[in-house]
Every structure is written in structure tokens, then in C-alpha cells.
Amino acid sequence: MKERKNMSTDVGRGASAGIRPDHEVVVIGAGFGGIGTGIALQRKGIHDFVIVDKWDRVGGTWHANTYPGVAVDIPSFIYSFSYEQRGDWSRVFAPGSELRDYAESMVDKYGLRARLRLNTTIVAADFDDRNSLWRLSTDGGQQLTARYVVLAVGGLERPKMPEIEGLNDFGGTLLHTAMWDDDVSLAGKRVAVIGTGATALQLIPAIVGETAHLTVFQRTPIWVFPKSDAEIGWLGRQVLGRKRIRSVLRLAGNLGTELAMSGMVAGPAWLTAGGRRLAEAPIRRWMRSQVRDPQVREKLMPRYGLGCKRPSMSNDYLRTFDRPDVTLVTESIERVTERGVVTADGVEHEIDVLVCATGFKLWDRGAVPPFPVRGRGGKDLERFWTDNRYQSYQGVTVPGFPNAFTITGPYGFVLGSYIWMIEATSAHLARAIAESKRRGATEIEIRQDVHEEYYRECLRRQEKNFLFTPVCEGSNTYYIDNNGDSPFRPSTHGEMYWQNRHFDLDVYQYTVGAPTPAVRAEAGRREAQQH
Numbered sequence: 001m002k003e004r005k006n007m008s009t010d011v012g013r014g015a016s017a018g019i020r021p022d023h024e025v026v027v028i029g030a031g032f033g034g035i036g037t038g039i040a041l042q043r044k045g046i047h048d049f050v051i052v053d054k055w056d057r058v059g060g061t062w063h064a065n066t067y068p069g070v071a072v073d074i075p076s077f078i079y080s081f082s083y084e085q086r087g088d089w090s091r092v093f094a095p096g097s098e099l100r101d102y103a104e105s106m107v108d109k110y111g112l113r114a115r116l117r118l119n120t121t122i123v124a125a126d127f128d129d130r131n132s133l134w135r136l137s138t139d140g141g142q143q144l145t146a147r148y149v150v151l152a153v154g155g156l157e158r159p160k161m162p163e164i165e166g167l168n169d170f171g172g173t174l175l176h177t178a179m180w181d182d183d184v185s186l187a188g189k190r191v192a193v194i195g196t197g198a199t200a201l202q203l204i205p206a207i208v209g210e211t212a213h214l215t216v217f218q219r220t221p222i223w224v225f226p227k228s229d230a231e232i233g234w235l236g237r238q239v240l241g242r243k244r245i246r247s248v249l250r251l252a253g254n255l256g257t258e259l260a261m262s263g264m265v266a267g268p269a270w271l272t273a274g275g276r277r278l279a280e281a282p283i284r285r286w287m288r289s290q291v292r293d294p295q296v297r298e299k300l301m302p303r304y305g306l307g308c309k310r311p312s313m314s315n316d317y318l319r320t321f322d323r324p325d326v327t328l329v330t331e332s333i334e335r336v337t338e339r340g341v342v343t344a345d346g347v348e349h350e351i352d353v354l355v356c357a358t359g360f361k362l363w364d365r366g367a368v369p370p371f372p373v374r375g376r377g378g379k380d381l382e383r384f385w386t387d388n389r390y391q392s393y394q395g396v397t398v399p400g401f402p403n404a405f406t407i408t409g410p411y412g413f414v415l416g417s418y419i420w421m422i423e424a425t426s427a428h429l430a431r432a433i434a435e436s437k438r439r440g441a442t443e444i445e446i447r448q449d450v451h452e453e454y455y456r457e458c459l460r461r462q463e464k465n466f467l468f469t470p471v472c473e474g475s476n477t478y479y480i481d482n483n484g485d486s487p488f489r490p491s492t493h494g495e496m497y498w499q500n501r502h503f504d505l506d507v508y509q510y511t512v513g514a515p516t517p518a519v520r521a522e523a524g525r526r527e528a529q530q531h
């Protein structure tokens with residue numbers, strides 16, 4: 001996607017920005033997004049910032065998700081920062097606790113510990129037009145002010161409970177995978193899991209030996225690949241300890257992702273459809289070979305195309321369903337009672353523990369953003385997105401929200417490694433903030449025309465996205481939002497990386513002091529003349 005050459009830079013000088021904020025930058029979220037942002041800011045010489053998080057530890061996703069079996073589902077030597085590669089992972093697919101330790105160690109190594117403000121929930125963010133700064137309200141009734149704010153609030157850590165009648169009447173123990181309680185023992189209990197997505201696929205084999213009986217309620221079967229996981233022993237660590245070897249492995253993994261993404265973005269429809277069908281056949285064969293019971297086997301086979309919904313990898317998930325102490329239920333759930341789960345066929349499945357592996361509030365109202373964000377003139381971000389569909393410039397910023405940046409905004413994330421995106425978007429926003437400071441500006445805002453062009457191009461590319469074709473019917477995919485769009489970035493990682501690092505700095509407009517209405521009108525006139 002090409003960026004337009006800028007014609008306007010400084011909008012003009014109005015009343016000078018008044019009070020001095022508490023910090024230059026406040027970063028909300030201490031997951032990998034917030035940590036990566038802190039490092040990116042430091043690299044641009046910006047040191048007056050704090051990182052706020054509602055929890056008492058860093059790591060975000062990896063702090064929230066501690067259910068048995070939790071692990072990354074891309075190899076660890078890819079799921080790590082390019083500048084912080086490790087050779088000492090215990091497995092090819094590291095367990096969640098190691099990712100959390102990795103986050104902690106980065107905080108120490110990059111001197112971020114003193115910048116953390118943990119146990120602090122932000123409940124609202126308001127742009128103060130008069131003083132060109134953000135006012136962040138905390139759950140403790142305090143206010144933090146910052147010239148710039150970065151929302152690194154993630155998405156896969158706000159648990160979504162299923163909307164099932166009677167859920168709260170359940171007399172046993174109710175759990176969600178993202179709110180795991182280690183004090184709850186599953187030993188000898190009748191346990192049920194609702195959901196068969198990527199999380200359930202990790203959880204089910206990890207608990208099945210412990211439970212007296214395990215009932216799994218499936219709505220949509222998941223595509224499962226074999227997992228080339230292994231413990232990394234002494235020899236493996238010696239090999240992975242070598243930067244060159246790691247780099248080659250990373251390169252190979254990333255090239256594979258790039259090829260797939262390039263095909264999706266640029267390939268003709270017949271080629272991508274053909275490629276998908278070609279890939280599906282051996283996977284289906286392998287999946288079938290994993291389950292002996294023919295009826296159960298068929299129930300576990302997806303009826304939608306590969307790639308419509310997040311697939312995952314496991315060598316033991318499918319086999320679990322051959323066990324006599326496991327029941328797969330595909331009847332839809334009607335309600336939950338005090339004793340268990342009642343399905344549409346009238347059967348009551350009696351259980352002691354009910355685990356909701358039902359994912360996260362990704363596109364739900366009130367979840368994006370997770371608290372009210374009000375920009376210039378009180379413009380509400382959630383309302384804006386509700387009325388105009390999700391949109392943002394490179395996933396980083398939205399017109400009308402000066403000095404505000406996001407790590408994972410709409411049309412920012414390329415399906416693949418999340419860490420790639422964090423590196424790219426944090427470099428983008430750090431570069432923009434540094435430029436704003438260099439120009440002595442108090443406000444920086446993406447130009448409306450640049451934003452619109454980016455959004456138009458994303459929609460144009462999305463037109464041929466196979467997610468909207470009959471092949472994906474019935475997949476219940478979170479790749480499609482509540483407006484029926486797929487707000488993922490339709491580009492390769494390479495393009496995302498390049499554009500976030502090399503955008504023309506004049507795609508932003510910079511304001512020295514809060515502009516007066518007259519300055520604003522003049523800026524509008526100039527903008528109109530450029531079209």
C-alpha cells in the first residue's frame with residue numbers, strides 16, 4: 001500500500017499547550033506489546049514514560065493464561081523478539097510459564113522495572129484539547145496525565161463466558177481457561193469442557209488422565225496439524241544457542257509464513273483455493289488416522305475450509321476421544337442446571353467442574369477498547385468504530401485521536417507471529433512520537449486523507465479474502481468481526497514491517513500548541529485544496 005506524499009506539516013500555531021503532563025508517554029498494558037513499546041521508546045531517546053497494568057505481574061496473555069497445557073503454537077525461536085532471541089527454551093513450543101519468565105527477564109534487561117505501575121487499572125482516557133494531553137483515570141480514583149498514550153491492551157486476556165441460560169446456577173465449580181484456579185483439583189472429578197478451539201486443544205490432553213470422566217461439548221471442530229514438538233536437551237540448546245543457526249531457522253519459518261500470506265494477498269483466487277484444497281487432503285487423512293471410532297472421527301472433522309478459523313497443532317488431542325473416559329457431545333447446549341449441562345436432545349450431563357474454553361472478548365461491545373477512549377472534542381472511539389466499522393492507520397492510530405497510538409489496532413495485525421507486529425507497530429509509534437518532539441509539537445495526528453487511503457486499500461484487498469466465501473460458512477471464526485469485516489492486515493509481514501518503519505513522516509500533521517478554531521478551519525481549507 002503506497003503512502004501519499006505529504007503536503008501539509010505543521011498545522012499552525014495557536015494557544016500554547018498549558019500544563020505540563022506527569023509523563024511524556026503512558027503505555028497501558030505490560031504484555032509483550034507494552035514491553036516492546038518501552039524498548040522502542042528508549043531506542044528513540046524517550047525515557048519519560050511509565051507502563052501501567054492492571055495485574056501484579058507483566059506478561060499479559062501469559063500471565064492470564066495458566067491453564068494446564070498452555071503453550072505457544074508457533075515455535076519459540078520464531079515467537080520471540082528479533083533483538084532478544086534465546087537458545088535456552090525447554091521445548092520447541094515453549095510452555096506459557098517460560099513466556100512469562102521471558103517477559104520478566106526483558107523487563108530487567110532493558111531497565112523497565114522502575115517504569116512499571118502495576119495493580120493499576122485504567123478506566124477511562126480523555127484527551128484534554130485545551131492542554132494537548134491525555135487524562136487517564138484509574139480504578140483508584142487517581143488521574144495520570146501524559147502528552148502521548150499507547151494502548152497496548154492486547155485482546156487475548158479478557159475472558160469471554162458463554163451466554164448460556166443458567167450458567168450462574170451451576171452448583172459445581174465454574175472455571176474459564178483464562179481465569180484458571182490452581183487450587184481447584186480435577187482429580188477424580190467429572191469435568192466438562194465447553195469449546196474445542198486452540199485453547200481446548202491444549203487443555204484436554206493435559207487434564208484427561210486426571211479426571212474421572214471428561215465430557216467435551218463441541219460446536220465447531222478444529223483443524224488439527226501434527227505438532228513437531230520436542231524437549232530441547234543439552235545438544236539442542238547448544239545448536240539453538242548459536243545465533244546463526246537460530247537466524248536460519250527463523251528465516252525459514254518466516255519465509256513459510258510469507259509465502260502463505262503473499263498467496264492470500266496477491267495470488268489469484270483459483271490459486272489460493274487450489275493450494276488450500278491441496279493442503280487440506282493430507283491433513284484430513286492424518287486427522288482421520290488419529291481416531292479409531294468412525295462415528296467420533298466424523299464428528300471431529302471440520303466441514304469448513306482450512307484457514308477459515310484458527311487451526312492448531314497437537315499429537316494427542318484427537319486420540320483423546322477414543323478413550324472410554326471421554327465423551328464428545330455435538331448436540332447444542334440448551335442450558336446449565338445446578339447439576340450439569342442439558343443438551344438439545346434433553347440429556348442432562350452431570351458434572352462436578354465446568355470449564356469454559358470459550359475464548360476472549362475480541363470484538364465484543366465494550367471490549368474494544370476495553371475502557372472509554374475519548375479523543376478530540378470528546379469523540380468516542382468505540383462509538384466511532386460502531387458507526388464507521390473498525391479502521392485505523394496501520395493498526396497504530398485513528399484520526400480525531402491525537403497523540404494516541406495502539407499496538408494492535410484494526411488492520412494492523414498480519415496473521416502469523418504477533419511479536420512481528422509488536423516490533424513493527426511499536427517502532428512506528430516511537431518514530432512518530434520522536435518526530436513530534438523534534439518538531440516541538442504538542443499534537444500529532446494522522447491526516448484524514450492518508451488514513452482513508454490506507455483503509456480503502458485494505459478493503460479493496462479484502463474483497464478477495466476467502467473468509468467471505470461459502471468455503472468458510474459455519475466456521476464461527478473470530479477472523480470476522482461483528483460488522484462482518486475481517487480487520488486483519490491484508491499484507492505480508494515484510495510489507496507491514498517496511499511500512500511501519502519507513503512511512504513518510506508527513507503522513508502525520510503536527511501542531512505546536514493547541515490549535516484555535518481559526519487555525520483548524522485554515523487546516524481544513526488547505527486539506528480540501530489538496531484534493
Ligand SMILES: Cc1cc2nc3c(=O)[nH]c(=O)nc-3n(C[C@H](O)[C@H](O)[C@H](O)COP(=O)(O)OP(=O)(O)OC[C@H]3O[C@@H](n4cnc5c(N)ncnc54)[C@H](O)[C@@H]3O)c2cc1C
Binds near residue numbers: 121417
Ligand atoms: C493460549 C495462547 C497462545 C498463543 N499463542 C500465540 C502464538 O503462538 N503466536 C502468536 O503470535 N500469538 C500467540 N498468542 C497471542 C498472544 O496474545 C500475543 O502473542 C501477545 O502475547 C499479546 O501481547 P499484548 O501485549 O499485545 O497483549 P496482552 O498480552 O493481552 O497484554 C495486554 C495487557 O494489557 C493490560 N490491560 C488491559 N486493559 C487494561 C486496563 N484497562 N488497565 C490496565 N491494564 C490493562 C492487561 O492486563 C495485559 O497485561 C497466544 C495467545 C494465547 C491466549
